[in-house]
Amino acid sequence: MSQSISAQSLDHSTLHHNVQGFQNVGMQPKQAGSFFGAMKTWLTAERNQPKPQVELPVHSIDMDELQATEQDRVYRLGHSSMLLKLDGQLILLDPVFSERASPVSFAGPKRFHPAPTSLEQLPYIDWVMISHDHYDHLDKASIKALKNKVGHFVVPLRVGDYLRDWGVADDKIVELDWWQSFKVNGIEVHATPTQHFSGRCLLDRNQTLWASYVIQSSRQNIYFSGDSGYFDGFKAIGERFGPFDLAMVETGAYSEQWADIHMLPEQSVQAAKDLQAKAMLPIHNSTFDLAMHDWYEPLERARTHAAALIQALVTPEMGQGLDLSNLPAQTPWWHAYMPAEAQTTGELAVSR
Template sequence: MRKSLIASIGVLAMSTTALTACSNTEKDPERYPDKYVNTELEYQSSFSDIVKIMKSYFTTERDAPTPTFDLPVHVMTSQQLLSEQQDVVYRLGHSSVIMKLDGQLVMADPVFSDRASPVQWAGPKRFHKTPISLEDLPQIDVVIISHDHYDHLDKASVKALVDKVNHFVVPLKVGDYLVKWGVPKNKVTELAWWESHNVNGITYTLTPTQHFSGRGLTDRDSTLWGSWVINSQQANVFFSGDSGYFGGFAEIGEKYGPFDFTMIETGAYNKLWSQIHMFPEQSVQAHIDVKGKVMMPIHNSTFDLSMHDWHEPMNRALEISQERGVTMVSPEIGQRLEIHNPMPVNQWWNQ
């Protein structure tokens, strides 16, 4: 497990407008700079920072780095998704979700590979199977991507979804990866922060986060990252992607809130990278800042990406949400959850 975590560290060390992906040589340099930057800080990690992280991985003692029991997983079917009449959400694992909104299937950050890594022989390995296979998925109307890290942008999954997805909506320059992997250019729309694109009556708006991008040692911050506001006729939904806590959440809440449902990053945090990943108390505050009604923690319970126990994010998020008067939901992997009729909390992670 430690070797898998170290491998993941090596990876990480490295007005409405809709534009389809094209080669970088054809792009406006002001819109497509060599490097993107955060709104409130410039996140940098030095070699010494990487050494500190690696040392912490070797020395931190944990009671439960991975589950000691089989996590509950609800098997999903294509017919189930196609016949669904309500606005619903299903957790597929980590930050991968699939939603039915206004009768359309929308998927966020689909990662179906066994490892969140550039290779499948090393790197963080998933704790559970996916509730539905790529082969069994029905036609998906829209896929949104938050950023290009391996636990959010999975090459194998994208290649398998080329013919199953009608349209991809992604941050600037992320579309180049998709086109390289076989997605037709006319099926890809790239957005900058605060830009929107409407697909079949649902509006997708890319909003800022405080994070970074890169899939190797030489492409740091070369693609944009962000969160997503999804506004359908019946529901207003927020998907946080990855982020440190920052003032942008309040700005998103003012511009686009309130939200019926939020999916907020809650996991893989540590003081060594606190600028770009939130602690659970910050995740709950981010939900409050965007004016969310119901919060579902994501970015946890699938991959071992930090030094905390695997179940700690959910326990802390539940405790803090109850203290703050926030309605939190915790569906099991693959379990059906109605956006407008949230189920009581089930502490499935504490078996």
């Protein structure tokens, strides 16, 4: 395998850098409004089912079969954690294997379902890619467990400092700014903008960059959104790098109070259209309770709007492997796990 590595700037701009850290271009997000307003909404929100009341379907991933197949494949591991096989290489996106998306193990949002595989079962991983430093995307325990069996960690600017503190070798870490790229062994990754923010405590707001990724192999052109509000960057990315065979787009943990940093499902589908995605896979849902909507609402609203916009949707169950060269039509698997009244009436309580 070739070990030649190249990194180049495609269109480097410093508009998103300032003396305090990083910022979005053209706007500053409200980031959920006031604390008291957000708490009031959380406490008074009417929800049918914040968490599933029965076990959700989870497929155990056969690692021997995964390593043996020559297919390009995609697996949902939960929330925004994804496993790809492209050109024989394994890529992990935002791996979160911990029980909670939290700075502590005893409190915070808890998983609805187990991961389809364990950290111990994972074979050698060629790439780990992190979109930003929030706890539901950058998981310290997962990184520490993976550090000795990963070829390269690709992260936005300054996120690499966390990895170094957690024992990841410096020569494994590639930090990218927006519109920069990295290529090794025939796969090229481009870091692209999102409209979001960063920080793991109250004192480090926006000290690291946030990003989405374009992943290009010999047969596939893939997009991974990370977290973002809806913005014109999706169209710019689509014009530069599209069309995409698959776009994994954030669809969950939203509210109209913070729509500038977390898209509503209808905006997520429009983002897929802007990206020129042949198929959209909704991520950032069905694993943690992080907002004021029912657990199944993101998928159902995306399904409805995708039908209206004639956008192909792919909705695998957790751990279900899909052949990227022959993606199936979406299956609304969540219908069987929704509350009985929602299944009977077809009503959907939309959070605001």
